[in-house]
Amino acid sequence: MKKILLEINNLKKNYHNKKNEIEAIDNLNFSVYENEILAIVGPSGCGKSTLLSILSNQDKPSSGKIIKNKELSIGYMLQSDSLFPWLTVKENALLPMEIKKQKTEENIKNVMNLFKKYGLQDFISMYPNNLSGGMRQRVALIRTLSFNPNLLLLDEPYSALDYQTRLALSNDLYNIIKQEGKTAILITHDIAEAISLADRVIVLSKRPCTVKNIYDIKLENKTNPIDNRKDPKFYYYYDLIWRDLDVHI
Amino acid sequence: MSTFSKEHNDYLKKEKIYKIKVHLTQILVIIGLFITWQILANKNIINTFLYSSPKLIIETIISLFKQNILFSHILITLYEVLLSFIIASSIAFIVSTMLWWNKFLSKVFAPFLTVINSLPKVALGPLIIIWAGANMNSIIIMSLLISVFITIINLYESFISTNKNYIILLKSLGATKKDIFQKVIIKSNTSNIISALKINLSMNFIGVVMGELLVSKKGLGYLIMYASSIFNINLIITAIIILGLLSVFLYSIFSYIEKNYFKK
Ligand SMILES: Nc1ncnc2c1ncn2[C@@H]1O[C@H](COP(=O)(O)OP(=O)(O)O)[C@@H](O)[C@H]1O
Ligand SMILES: [Mg+2]
Numbered sequence: 001m002k003k004i005l006l007e008i009n010n011l012k013k014n015y016h017n018k019k020n021e022i023e024a025i026d027n028l029n030f031s032v033y034e035n036e037i038l039a040i041v042g043p044s045g046c047g048k049s050t051l052l053s054i055l056s057n058q059d060k061p062s063s064g065k066i067i068k069n070k071e072l073s074i075g076y077m078l079q080s081d082s083l084f085p086w087l088t089v090k091e092n093a094l095l096p097m098e099i100k101k102q103k104t105e106e107n108i109k110n111v112m113n114l115f116k117k118y119g120l121q122d123f124i125s126m127y128p129n130n131l132s133g134g135m136r137q138r139v140a141l142i143r144t145l146s147f148n149p150n151l152l153l154l155d156e157p158y159s160a161l162d163y164q165t166r167l168a169l170s171n172d173l174y175n176i177i178k179q180e181g182k183t184a185i186l187i188t189h190d191i192a193e194a195i196s197l198a199d200r201v202i203v204l205s206k207r208p209c210t211v212k213n214i215y216d217i218k219l220e221n222k223t224n225p226i227d228n229r230k231d232p233k234f235y236y237y238y239d240l241i242w243r244d245l246d247v248h249i
Numbered sequence: 250m251s252t253f254s255k256e257h258n259d260y261l262k263k264e265k266i267y268k269i270k271v272h273l274t275q276i277l278v279i280i281g282l283f284i285t286w287q288i289l290a291n292k293n294i295i296n297t298f299l300y301s302s303p304k305l306i307i308e309t310i311i312s313l314f315k316q317n318i319l320f321s322h323i324l325i326t327l328y329e330v331l332l333s334f335i336i337a338s339s340i341a342f343i344v345s346t347m348l349w350w351n352k353f354l355s356k357v358f359a360p361f362l363t364v365i366n367s368l369p370k371v372a373l374g375p376l377i378i379i380w381a382g383a384n385m386n387s388i389i390i391m392s393l394l395i396s397v398f399i400t401i402i403n404l405y406e407s408f409i410s411t412n413k414n415y416i417i418l419l420k421s422l423g424a425t426k427k428d429i430f431q432k433v434i435i436k437s438n439t440s441n442i443i444s445a446l447k448i449n450l451s452m453n454f455i456g457v458v459m460g461e462l463l464v465s466k467k468g469l470g471y472l473i474m475y476a477s478s479i480f481n482i483n484l485i486i487t488a489i490i491i492l493g494l495l496s497v498f499l500y501s502i503f504s505y506i507e508k509n510y511f512k513k
Contacts, residue, residue: 056421076421082414086436099422099432147422 004069005151005183006032006055011064013050024050026208028064032151032185037177039186039194041241042204042212048187051209052076052153055185075149079156081140083128090115090124093143100147107147114142118172134165138172145180152177152184159189166190170197170225191245195237196225203244213244301486309487323491325468329385329457330499333392334450340397341449345404349434350426355405366398370456374463383464391463392456400449407441408434439511447503454496469495 013025024047032038042048053059055066056076083092093111097103115121118138128136137158144152157173158166174197177184188194194201195217203213219231228234253261283303289295290302297305313319348355373394381387415433424432435442461470469488476484 057423058417058420074421076418078414078417080414082412082418084415084433084436086439095432096422099419099424099428 002033002036004031005034006069006072007065007067008032009065009067011051011054011066012062013047013054013059014062015050023208025054025061026210028210030202030211030214032183033199034070034183035181036199037174037184037186037197039188039198039201040204041188041191041194041201041245042209043206043245043247044189046204046207047209048204049155052155052185052187056153070150072151073147073149074151074153075144075147076153077140077144077155077157079159081128081133081136083136083139083143085127085129088125088127089120089131089139092128092139093124093146096143096147102147110148111142111146114145118142118176132165133161134169137161137169141173141176145176145182150183152182154184154186156187156189158193166193167226173197174225191238191241192229192234193225194241195234196228201237201241203241213240215240299482301483305483306487306490309483310491313487319491322467322469322472322488323495325465326457326461326470326492327495329388329392329460329468330450330453333389333396333457334453336389337393337396337400337449337453338446340393341400341404341445344401345408346430348401348405349408349430362398362402366402370394371459374459378464385465387464388457388460388468391460392453395456395459396449396452399452400445403445403448404442407438407445411437443503443507443511447500450499450503451496454492454499458492 008028008030011025011028013023015022015024028051040048040051050059054061056074083089084095087095090111093115094103094108097107097111112121112124115124120135120138120142123131123135123139128139131139141157154173158169161169170193176182186194186197198217201215201217202211203215204210205212215237217237219228219233221231222228286295287303290297290300290304295302310319313322348358370391374391377387377390377394381390411434415437416429419429419433457468458470458473461468462474465471465474469492472488473485476482476488
């Protein structure tokens with residue numbers, strides 16, 4: 001049976017500034033299961049990044065509860081790769097351990113294995129500015145995985161990249177998450193990306209966001225994100241989610 | 250990597266020749282100016298008593314050198330500049346770090362800094378002399394007053410303009426404020442810090458000469474003051490030229506350090 005890793009109960013978040021009070025999240029409820037990829041889609045500005053910043057303890061909720069059923073170690077990845085240009089690729093990937101004071105032989109070896117596994121071992125002594133956008137995001141992913149977190153929070157990680165690169169990277173991402181046995185919450189504004197990668201998709205309403213719908217993605221033949229896009233049921237979900245998002249221009 | 254195509258080598262060569270051309274032209278401009286100056290002086294078109302001439306300046310330098318006072322003046326000025334540079338840089342670094350560290354402090358003191366910085370510090374000269382005495386202390390204090398506020402502001406501004414994503418990333422890893430300062434703020438701002446220090450140095454230079462003009466008994470500023478009191482234009486212009494050379498010298502040390510230790 002699927003085990004619940006994380007439960008979000010009646011979560012509320014308001015931001016305050018001089019002029020007004022901004023309700024970002026209103027009464028949000030959902031669970032995250034172990035080893036699933038959970039995609040979250042929603043209109044821009046609806047509170048998705050806010051949710052991740054609360055889950056990663058950078059922000060406090062105004063009210064509500066987050067129940068963790070297990071000691072969570074969280075890897076957080078943003079849209080911008082945020083690699084430090086003054087550090088080499090390897091030094092960048094080792095940065096989290098340094099900050100967490102977990103820079104052990106074994107952890108370093110793990111990172112080197114990840115580099116090897118994902119075809120980056122020839123680039124580890126280069127500086128990030130000499131890498132393509134796609135490679136930089138791969139390095140950022142390895143940095144995110146470097147301290148062996150069990151929950152990945154991915155905030156539109158590939159949205160700044162071109163379509164081709166994004167497709168290739170989503171295959172990569174999928175394989176890495178599944179092979180390394182991680183749980184991931186993936187925020188994306190790309191419906192196709194959500195359906196092709198995720199086990200479940202949560203659709204959020206406009207701000208203040210609340211859960212509008214949750215879909216169990218049951219494709220006929222689930223393989224990898226690129227091929228999943230050709231699945232007969234792909235457009236069935238696409239249509240549903242598109243309707244939920246109710247985009248007006 | 251080291252074997253470039255012929256096209257690329259040609260390109261590099263062209264760039265190099267271009268750079269040499271620029272430098273040569275710069276040198277020619279300076280030499281041309283001095284030659285013109287000398288010719289105008291020789292033909293009595295300009296009055297050398299008021300406007301001096303390159304030849305007279307060289308003679309003045311030689312005589313200063315023979316009297317063994319050239320280097321002592323230069324060294325005193327250099328010493329004052331470097332001393333105030335070190336003190337001002339340290340103070341500015343500590344204060345800007347504190348302001349970055351504590352938002353409340355920065356809210357309280359930012360307006361003060363802006364106001365003090367825009368105050369013409371020369372106006373404080375007489376007061377400084379009364380308080381600190383007509384000695385080197387006054388010169389150093391003058392130099393500090395002129396340099397330290399602008400350097401604090403420059404450093405602080407660069408600290409707070411650091412890429413927010415770098416900070417979010419570190420915070421998500423549970424980094425402390427100290428981690429963030431050491432691993433991001435300092436590292437991502439090396440070029441800003443260096444340019445703030447460069448400005449600091451020029452300000453120290455200005456401050457020291459101003460101080461010397463006001464109070465000193467030694468140094469290039471003093472030499473200018475002394476020369477003007479006996480209406481020795483040659484000496485004034487000589488001192489000014491030496492000041493210019495000195496600042497070029499200090500600046501190039503800085504550029505050298507920057508180029509060799511901080512370039513990635
Ligand atoms: N630190 C903050 N202070 C004030 N308002 C904020 C802050 N962060 C986000 N907001 C506001 O909260 C809302 C949701 O933002 P965000 O979570 O970034 O949206 P999304 O990621 O879904 O595009 C927006 O209206 C945004 O302006
Ligand atoms: Mg966002």
